Amino acid sequence: MDDQVINTREDLELMLINEAAKPKPMLFSLLEDITNGFSEENIIGRGGSAVVYKGSVGNRTVAVKKLSIPHEREKEFNGEIQCLMKVKHENIVRFLGYCSDAQGRMASYNGKLVMADVLERLLCFEYLYRGSLDKHITDATCGLEWKQRYQIIVGVCEGLHRLHKDRIFHLDLKPGNILLGDNMLPKIADFGLARCLDKDQTKVHTQNIGGTWGYIAPELHTFDGVITVKSITIKSDLYSLGVIIMEILTGDKGSDRCREVHDVIENWINRLGEPPSPAQLDQIKVCTHIGIECSDINPANRPANTMDIINRFGNARNTQETQESGKLLQVQPALLVFHLQPGKSIPCPLQLTNDTDEHVAFKLSTTESVDWSEHFMARLPIFGVVTARSTYTLVLTVSECDVPDKRICVMTLQSCVSHHIRKFRDKHEYEGFFKDNNKAGNEVHEVKLTAFLSVKAPSTSSESTGPGVRILSMEKPWKTLYSVDAHPNNPWIITGHACGHVRIWNHETKTLLDSFKVSLEPGMLPYPFLVD
Numbered sequence: 001m002d003d004q005v006i007n008t009r010e011d012l013e014l015m016l017i018n019e020a021a022k023p024k025p026m027l028f029s030l031l032e033d034i035t036n037g038f039s040e041e042n043i044i045g046r047g048g049s050a051v052v053y054k055g056s057v058g059n060r061t062v063a064v065k066k067l068s069i070p071h072e073r074e075k076e077f078n079g080e081i082q083c084l085m086k087v088k089h090e091n092i093v094r095f096l097g098y099c100s101d102a103q104g105r106m107a108s109y110n111g112k113l114v115m116a117d118v119l120e121r122l123l124c125f126e127y128l129y130r131g132s133l134d135k136h137i138t139d140a141t142c143g144l145e146w147k148q149r150y151q152i153i154v155g156v157c158e159g160l161h162r163l164h165k166d167r168i169f170h171l172d173l174k175p176g177n178i179l180l181g182d183n184m185l186p187k188i189a190d191f192g193l194a195r196c197l198d199k200d201q202t203k204v205h206t207q208n209i210g211g212t213w214g215y216i217a218p219e220l221h222t223f224d225g226v227i228t229v230k231s232i233t234i235k236s237d238l239y240s241l242g243v244i245i246m247e248i249l250t251g252d253k254g255s256d257r258c259r260e261v262h263d264v265i266e267n268w269i270n271r272l273g274e275p276p277s278p279a280q281l282d283q284i285k286v287c288t289h290i291g292i293e294c295s296d297i298n299p300a301n302r303p304a305n306t307m308d309i310i311n312r313f314g315n316a317r318n319t320q321e322t323q324e325s326g327k328l329l330q331v332q333p334a335l336l337v338f339h340l341q342p343g344k345s346i347p348c349p350l351q352l353t354n355d356t357d358e359h360v361a362f363k364l365s366t367t368e369s370v371d372w373s374e375h376f377m378a379r380l381p382i383f384g385v386v387t388a389r390s391t392y393t394l395v396l397t398v399s400e401c402d403v404p405d406k407r408i409c410v411m412t413l414q415s416c417v418s419h420h421i422r423k424f425r426d427k428h429e430y431e432g433f434f435k436d437n438n439k440a441g442n443e444v445h446e447v448k449l450t451a452f453l454s455v456k457a458p459s460t461s462s463e464s465t466g467p468g469v470r471i472l473s474m475e476k477p478w479k480t481l482y483s484v485d486a487h488p489n490n491p492w493i494i495t496g497h498a499c500g501h502v503r504i505w506n507h508e509t510k511t512l513l514d515s516f517k518v519s520l521e522p523g524m525l526p527y528p529f530l531v532d
Helices: 009-017 028-034 071-086 146-165 234-250 261-272 278-294 306-325 427-439
Strands: 043-046 050-057 060-067 095-109 112-126 178-180 186-188 204-206 230-232 330-332 335-339 346-354 359-366 382-386 390-398 408-418 445-454 481-486 492-497 501-506 511-517
Touching: 009 028, 009 050, 009 060, 009 095, 028 050, 028 060, 028 095, 028 112, 071 095, 071 112, 146 178, 146 186, 146 234, 146 261, 146 278, 146 306, 234 261, 234 278, 234 306, 261 278, 261 335, 261 408, 261 445, 278 306, 335 346, 346 359, 346 382, 359 427, 382 390, 408 427
Parallel strands: 335 445
Antiparallel strands: 043 050, 050 060, 060 112, 095 112, 178 186, 204 230, 330 346, 346 390, 359 382, 359 408, 408 445, 481 492, 492 501, 501 511
16 A cells, blocks of 8 residues: 555565655654664764664665754654655655654653653655765866766756656755766755645745755845845746856856856866867857856846756757758867967868768858957858868968957858859859759758867867868968868878869978879869879
């Protein structure tokens, strides 16, 4: 039966095995037995009004929370159980059962020893051996890898969404109340301050505000000791969530040093030792935007609800999958990092690889205007053609400039099949080509890229500009350059130009070794060095 009391180790062990089992009342004697009489050796945590013990059940372990709260707070204890009984989710710690027993104890009263009833209140949970999140997050330079941090952020958001869906406000979200299980799966714990709402209730009015300073929403703060009635809404939990997300991203709680997306990206470039992958970049950006918005001091500027947050993760994932599945050109890297240095122009190569048997025209343009896009030496949009089965390396260069307020420039790379190499005389013909294909219903593929101005010197491991890429300065390349290949053994490069011309250079001496014409086509097929 559902209301059956758990009174033996065997009952509790069966309950642990059965994930579908509902929480049940438990005997005090059982919880005392599995914790070795609530011994000091079994203590795994302490709080202001509770001690947490480790309990052994066969080859399994549980956590037993022994509360020390006065009788007049019985309502709060019942409220915590009510919240725990309502919710079950993989990102919320599993609640196994509870105990509220009166135990006879000898106590001194008016100089005499008398038998008194002491009410024992205990809660039993699954045991998560990795402990709480606060033990695992420091700054972005060490600790958890990005994949783990992202998984934790998404998991905490999913858990909070389930709580709000079940009309529960947690009101004490912090890293210390997020436990980590197998594979670093996060689980929200400690519902001592939680509030369960009625069906049509959207807020709670109260003078009793608990929680941890730094994670409590500013609108709930009490100043100068003046106690006033506060309105608690889902936005209160969202503020705590935002602080936690920023702490996971940066290692700092409530720091003003990383309040912009470009600051967080900068930290993770240094941590990873190289530009983030396209998926990592999208994840870092969406997490940072959510963290900043949730921790806004104005509740009206926070997301509407947790569903809005969950949808953003899904949209970022869908966008990445769409771009990966629809690529005509393989792009490396997705994040172009320009390390600003005083008095220097900073180049960064963008490799476009065409693995198809068709020629592909491309257009690179800025998606949103930023104050430093004008510092690209080649004015955008940039057009070109990547011939079949070849790699086109486009070197973007940023001229010397001051550090702008916004250091991120979002770019769009459009590509479309061109069934023959056309001789585009100017940008107007390229624009016409893409417009004509759009009108004709031909598919024009799009990939989002990000250009980033870094104010930190590159680490040793991030100095490489890309796989097999070395940037060489070159005077005007004589005619439109369609392809480049490097000799594997000698300091030679071969360049294919418009009108079928080929040139061979010594890139160390920067001298022309040979020049000839091999084709009458207006464009130039890629001609690599062939080496035995």
